Amino acid sequence: MSITLDFDVKQLANKRQLELHYLPAKINGDGECANVDKYFNNYTREASDYGTGVLTNALRGYPLLGKREAVPKGYKGVVLQETDPHQAQRQLRLTGTFEEFTYWNYDKVPSxxxxxxxxxxxxxxxxxxxxxxxxxxxxxxxxxxxxxxxxxx
Structure with missing residues (x-):
């Protein structure tokens, strides 16, 4: 099985910057995208009890502790989407880039x-x-x- 990346380096500068969250959850669904700003970001707060830069929120009643992380200097964060996962020849296309993201833990303080x-x-x-x-x-x-x-x- 081979994988083809469908983009060239020039596209990296032109793609929209994305706001990413890495969640400790598996979501099975192909529906519309969730309104993250309204239903998640509005409830994100700094949790100074756990240290500087630690964030708190909840997902379906499960408490989350998170931290914003920058992509290391000299690197670029990219988001790739598979065009048709049922093909033997897999093809991924560039859908966006990011400079930082927030990762979340549900059972421990980020460390x-x-x-x-x-x-x-x-x-x-x-x-x-x-x-x-x-x-x-x-x-x-x-x-x-x-x-x-x-x-x-």
């Missing part, structure tokens, strides 16, 4: 233990591992290791 936070940490680790090392830095590290070896003998 470094959340999946998104861990993914961002791994992104930083991957960038550090992939960064080129200069010759001077390499020589300095070799000297440091030799010195540590001498001290351990």
């Amino acid at each position: 470094k233990g959340d999946g998104y936070q861990q993914a961002m940490t791994m992104l930083q680790v991957a960038e550090a591992l992939a960064a080129p090392i200069g010759e001077a830095e390499l020589e300095e590290e070799l000297k440091r290791q030799q010195q540590a070896k001498k001290e351990n003998l």
